Amino acid sequence: MNVADSELISGLLSNNGYEKTKNIFQADIIFVNTCAIREHAEDKVHSRLGLYNKIKEKKPDTIIGVLGCMAQNLKDDILESKPFVDIVLGPDSYRNLLNMINSRDKEKSQLMDTKLSKYEVYENIFPRRNNGVNAWISIMRGCDKFCTFCVVPYTRGRERSRSIESIVNEAKQAVIDGFSEITLLGQNVNSYNHAKGGFEKLLDSVAKVNGVKRIRYTSPHPQDMSQKVLDIMSKHENICNYIHLPLQAGNNNVLKRMNRTYTKEDFIDLVDKIRKSLPKVGISTDIIVGFPGETEIEFQETLDVMKKVKFDSAYTFKYSSRPGTKAAEFDDHLEESEKQDRLEKVIDLQRKHTLFQNKKYIENIEMVLVEKESKKSIKHWAGRTDSNKWVIFDKSNTNIGDIVPVTISSVRGITLQGEIVNIREMEAA
Numbered sequence: 219m220n221v222a223d224s225e226l227i228s229g230l231l232s233n234n235g236y237e238k239t240k241n242i243f244q245a246d247i248i249f250v251n252t253c254a255i256r257e258h259a260e261d262k263v264h265s266r267l268g269l270y271n272k273i274k275e276k277k278p279d280t281i282i283g284v285l286g287c288m289a290q291n292l293k294d295d296i297l298e299s300k301p302f303v304d305i306v307l308g309p310d311s312y313r314n315l316l317n318m319i320n321s322r323d324k325e326k327s328q329l330m331d332t333k334l335s336k337y338e339v340y341e342n343i344f345p346r347r348n349n350g351v352n353a354w355i356s357i358m359r360g361c362d363k364f365c366t367f368c369v370v371p372y373t374r375g376r377e378r379s380r381s382i383e384s385i386v387n388e389a390k391q392a393v394i395d396g397f398s399e400i401t402l403l404g405q406n407v408n409s410y411n412h413a414k415g416g417f418e419k420l421l422d423s424v425a426k427v428n429g430v431k432r433i434r435y436t437s438p439h440p441q442d443m444s445q446k447v448l449d450i451m452s453k454h455e456n457i458c459n460y461i462h463l464p465l466q467a468g469n470n471n472v473l474k475r476m477n478r479t480y481t482k483e484d485f486i487d488l489v490d491k492i493r494k495s496l497p498k499v500g501i502s503t504d505i506i507v508g509f510p511g512e513t514e515i516e517f518q519e520t521l522d523v524m525k526k527v528k529f530d531s532a533y534t535f536k537y538s539s540r541p542g543t544k545a546a547e548f549d550d551h552l553e554e555s556e557k558q559d560r561l562e563k564v565i566d567l568q569r570k571h572t573l574f575q576n577k578k579y580i581e582n583i584e585m586v587l588v589e590k591e592s593k594k595s596i597k598h599w600a601g602r603t604d605s606n607k608w609v610i611f612d613k614s615n616t617n618i619g620d621i622v623p624v625t626i627s628s629v630r631g632i633t634l635q636g637e638i639v640n641i642r643e644m645e646a647a
C-alpha cells in the first residue's frame with residue numbers, strides 16, 4: 219500500500235516539474251510517507267523525523283512533510299513538539315500537495331489536511347513507478363471490516379473502489395511502460411465493487427489486457443473469497459496461481475474477538491476449496507500471536523491450523539496495540555515475553571512447512587519471471603514462480619522481464635535453486 223501511495227505522490231510531483239534526488243542533503247523538499255499498522259512502523263518514522271530536523275537546522279528552507287496513515291495520529295504531536303514539520307497530509311489529501319507546497323513558500327506556518335474522504339480513489343492520477351518488473355495498481359482504498367486489532371479503517375477511512383475502466387487503462391499503460399507483472403492492490407481486494415462489477419469482473423478485464431504477462435493481487439479477506447474468483451483465476455493463464463490468505467489466528471474465540479467473521483473450520487474448508495480449484499496453488503498467510511486474552515490453549519490452535527494447512531509462507535506478527543482500535547481497550551494484554559515466545563514457535567513451525575512445500579518442487583520445471591540479480595552472485599538471476607516462490611538460477615542469455623523454464627534442483631531456506639531448461643532440448647524431448 220505504501221509503495222503504491224509513494225508512487226502516486228511521486229507521479230503528482232514529477233508531473234509538476236519536481237525531480238527526485240538521490241541525495242537527501244540536497245533536497246528542497248523531504249516527504250516521509252507513513253504507515254500506522256504496527257508500532258514498529260511508527261517508531262521508524264519518529265527516528266527519521268529526528269534526522270530530517272537535523273538536515274533542516276543546516277538548511278532552514280527545506281520543506282518537510284509527513285504524509286499518509288500516521289498523519290492523523292501525529293497531527294497533535296507535530297503541532298506541539300515538531301515545529302520543523304511544515305506539511306501534514308492524510309492519505310485522502312494528496313491532491314492538495316502542490317497547493318500546500320506553494321502556500322508554504324508564502325506563509326511559513328504548519329499546514330495540515332487529514333480529512334478522510336468517502337470518494338477519493340485518485341482515479342485520474344497515474345503513479346510514477348519505481349523500476350522493476352512489477353507495477354502496483356491500487357484498485358480500492360480504505361476498509362470497512364473493522365478487525366478489532368487494526369487501525370486501517372480509522373487511518374484510511376471507508377472502503378471505496380476505483381472504476382474498472384481506469385484500472386484497465388492503468389494496466390495498459392504499465393504494459394506500454396515495459397512492466398511484465400501487475401499486482402492489484404487494496405486493503406480488501408476481493409470486496410472490490412464498482413458500478414460495472416465485482417472483483418471477478420475486474421480480474422477478468424485486467425487479464426484480457428494485451429501484453430500483461432502476470433497478475434497478482436493482495437490482500438483478499440477469507441470471507442469474500444468466492445468460487446467465481448477461483449474460476450476466473452483458473453480460466454486465465456496470466457493470473458498467478460497464488461493467494462495470500464490472512465488467517466490471523468486459529469482459535470474461534472480469538473477470531474471472534476478479532477471480528478474476523480470466519481471460524482477456523484471455514485478457513486480450512488476454504489483452503490480445501492482453493493486447492494481443488496487451483497492445483498499447485500501457493501498459499502501464504504498473516505498470523506498474529508498474543509492477541510489480548512489469547513490463552514496458551516488458544517494459541518496451540520493456531521499451530522494446529524498451520525499444521526493442517528501447511529502454508530507456503532507466512533508473515534508473522536506479535537500483536538501490537540494500536541490506539542483507537544477496539545482491542546486496545548481490552549484489559550487482558552499479554553506480556554511481551556509471552557508474545558515473543560509464541561512468535562518464535564510460529565516462525566519455527568512455518569520454516570518446516572515452507573521447506574516441506576518447497577521440496578515438492580524438486581525436479582519440476584517451473585516458469586520463472588526474471589526479476590533481479592541474485593544477491594548470491596552477479597552470474598545468477600532471482601525470479602519468482604507463478605506460485606510466488608523465489609528461484610535462483612544461472613543467467614545464461616536471459617533478461618530481466620523474461621519468463622523462462624527452470625528445472626528446480628534444490629531448496630535452500632525459503633528459496634529454490636535451479637537451472638534454465640534449454641528450450642530446444644525441451645522441444646526434442
Ligand code: 5AD
Pocket residue numbers: 255256367368369464466504505506535536537538539540
Ligand atoms: N498487531 C499486529 N499485527 C497487525 N496487523 C494488523 N494490525 C496489527 C496489529 N495491531 C497485521 C495483520 C494484517 C497485516 C497486514 O498486519 O496480520 O493482516
Ligand code: SF4
Pocket residue numbers: 361362363364365368369370371405406439
Ligand atoms: Fe485491517 Fe481487517 Fe481491514 Fe485487513 S480486513 S485492513 S486487517 S480491518
